Amino acid sequence: MHKYGYDDPNVLDVLLPALNAAGGVYLFVLATGAVKRPRVPPDTPPADNYLVVVVTVGTEKVLPALRETVAQLQRLGLRYVVLSSNPLDISNVLVVPRDQDGNKYRAVRWFVLNYARPDTWYIFLDDDSYPLDAKFLQDIAYYGARGYVAGNGVLIPRPGRSALAYALDWIRHFDDLTRFRLALEGLRRPIFGMHGELLIIRGDVLRELWPAMGDTVTEDFRLAMELVKRRYRTFQSRTYVSIKSPNSLRDFIRQRARWANALGDAVRYRNPAPPLSTALAAFFSAAIPLTAIYGPTSATAVAAVYAAVYIYGSLKAKRYVIDVLLASPLELLAMLAGVIHRPKRFYVIDKS
Template sequence: MDYKEKIPTENEGLSYIQTKRTHYIPVKIKFVLSHLFAILWTVISVILSIPWVKDLSEIVTLPLALFIITGIAYIPGYMNAFLVVSLIFDRQPSFKNENPSKDITILIAARNEAENIGNTLVYIAKQDYSGHIKVFVIDNGSSDETSSVALSYGENLNLDVTVINEKKPGKFNALNTALKYVTTDLVITLDADTLLHPSAVRFLIARIESAPKDVCAVAGSVLVRNSRENIMTKIQEWDYFLGIASIKRLQGLYQGTLVAQGAFSVYKTDCVRVIGGWPDAIGEDIVLTWNLLKHNWRTYFEPLAVAFTNVPNTLRIFARQRSRWARGMIEALKTTKPWQQPSTYTKYLTGINLLIPYLDLAYTFFWLPGLILAYFGFFWIVGPATLLVLPLTFISYSVLYTYQKYVFRKLNLKVRKNVAGFLLFMLCYQMIMSPVSVWGYTQEVFRLKRVWK
C-alpha cells in the first residue's frame, strides 16, 4: 500500500500497549453473541423481504425466488452481521515479549525476480529484530540474474543470504527444497517483491512466541505497495486494507486464520515438516494452512506485522490472480473437508467457504443481471430490500478502519487519501470479484492448466 512512512528513531521505539479491559469476554461467548445478532438480523431481513419474495416468485417460481434471494441477500446479510459484532469484540492480546531474539529463517521463492529481489533484501536488512536472520533465496529456474543479484546484495548488506537452485518449477517445490536446509524453530515465507516494515519480523515473531504452544503459524498483514499506480491498484488498496484485513481479524479472533499467506507468514518448522511441507497445489498456502489446522493446531493473525506488496495493475493480471485464489480455495475444500477440522471454530470458518461459490454464482448470474434490469425500472431482483446489506458492510469497514488507524499510529505510518478507490471498492469491486472467482471455480472443476502469473 502506498503510504507515507516515517521510520521511527531508536529512541521512539514502537510500543504495543493495550488499553486496560475491565471485563474479559471468553471467545465462546463472543462466538455465540455474534451468531445471535446475525440470526436476528437475518430473521428481520426475511420478514421485510416477504413482499419481494412474493413478487419475484410470480416471475420465476417460489423455489427459484428463495434460491436467488438467499444467495444475494440473506446469507450475505447474515455473514456481514456476524463479521460486524465479531470485529467489535476483537481485541488483540498483549505481547509477552515485544523484543524476541530467537534465530529465524526467511524463505524467498524467486523466479526471474532480479529486478525486485535486491530491494526485498534491503528491507530485511533494515529490520529492528535482534535475533539472527538467515535468508534462503530459492532460484526456481530463473532465466535472469536473480541468483547473482541476491548474492551481491547479501554481501553488500552484510546479510546472511544463501541461494538455492531448484530447477523443478512450482513454488511448493522451491519451498520444500529449502525446508530441508532450515535449522531454526521458526521459518518465515516472503514473496520476492514484498517489502517489510522495519518492525514486521519483530512483531510477527513476538506474536507466535506469545501465543499458546498449539499455535503453529501466524499470518502477517499484507498491504498494497503500488496503490498510486492506477485506478486498479487504488481499488485493491482498500480490499487489502479493509476487506482482507477484516476477514483475517475475524478468523484470528476465532483462532483459525484460514490462510497463513505465503507472501508473509511465520510457521513452526517442525509443524510444516509433520504435514509433509507445502502441497502440490495452485493455492499451496491455503492447503498448507488447512492441513495445519486439521492437526489440531491453531493459526493467528498479527496486524502489526506489516508488509507491502505489488498488486496486479491490469484487469487481466488481477483476474488471473483472483481466479487462482478461488481455485486454491476449492483445492483446500477437496483436500481437507470442514467436518474433518477438530475445532468447532475452524469447522465453522472453513464451512463458510462451502457457501462462497454459491454466493459468487448468485451474484454473477442473478444480482448483476438484476442490476441491469433495475436500471430499466424492473426491480424484480435488485431493489430496495437488497440495500439492507450495505449498512452492515459500511459499519464493519468503519470498525476495521478504526483498528487499522490505531495500528498505523503504532507503526508511524500514515494512510494516504484515496477517495475514488474507496467509492469504487464499495460500489463496484464485487462486480469484478464474483465473475473472476466463478472462472476460478470452473478452472478447477474442469482441471484446466494452472497459470500462476
C-alpha cells in the first residue's frame, strides 16, 4: 500500500516513468543549450553590408518606445530605416502605402519587394526593442562567411508599467539562453521559432522566403519554419536586445494568445518541437502536486528550474515571490485561449 493509500500499479507503472523520461529529456535540452555559447573571435571585423529595419504602426501610443529605440540606434552609430504605417516626424522613415499595409507581415513584404537587396543583411526590430551593443555585426561577418543565413539576438526585458508582467517576461530570457540557443547554435535550425526582435537575415534569403510564405500574424515564427524546411543554417548572436515588457497583464495575455497561432503553423510544417514543448510545460506544471504523492521526479526538477526563473523575475521586479508564482500559469492559459480562439488580427500593445 502506498503511504497515501493509493497503490494502483497501472497508474504508477505509466506515470512515474513518463515523468522521469520527459523531465530527463527536457533537462538535457536546457543544459545542452546553456553550455552551447556563440564563440566569435573578438577581433572579427564587423559587417558593413547591413541595414536595421524598425517596423512600427507609427501611432501615438507607440511613439515613446519608438523614439527610445531610434535614439539607441543613433548612439550605436547604426544604419537604420523606420518602416511605418503612418507618417512620422523623425528621420529615415519609409511609409508603407495604405493598399500594401494591414499588419507587420504585409508591411515587411512591401519593403522586401521594393527595397531589399540580395547582398545586404537585414536586422529587423520591433518599435519597442533595441540592441544593447553592435556585436551582431561581427556575428554576421563571422557566420555569414561560413554559410549561415539567419540569426537572432538574446532577449532581455526592461520594465513597463506592469511589474508583474516584467517579472514573468524573464522566462523569455531564460528560454533564449537554453532552448533557443540549442536550436540556433547547436542544431543550427530554428525549430522553436525566432523572435521578431533582432531578427537577422541575408537579403537573398529574405527575398526568397518572405513574399512566398503567406499572410500571418506570427510572421517571425513562420519565417523560422521556412528556414527549417529549406535546411538553411542559423546562429544566435552574442548581442542582447532590450524588449519592453507589456504595460498590463491584459496586454501580456493578448500577446501570448497571439503566439498560439505559431502552434498551428508548426503542425502545418510538421515540426513537433513547439507543440511538444508546450504540452510538456503543462505536464510539468501538473507534476508539482504529484510530488507530494509519489515523491520527486526529474519533471519536478524542471518545474523547480522554472520556478527559480520566476523567483528571479520577482526579485528583479521587486514583486512578492508568491504573486509571480501564482501568476506564472497565465502564460500557458493565454496560449490555450489563443488555441481555442485564434486571433486573426495583429494586436498592438500599449508601448507608452
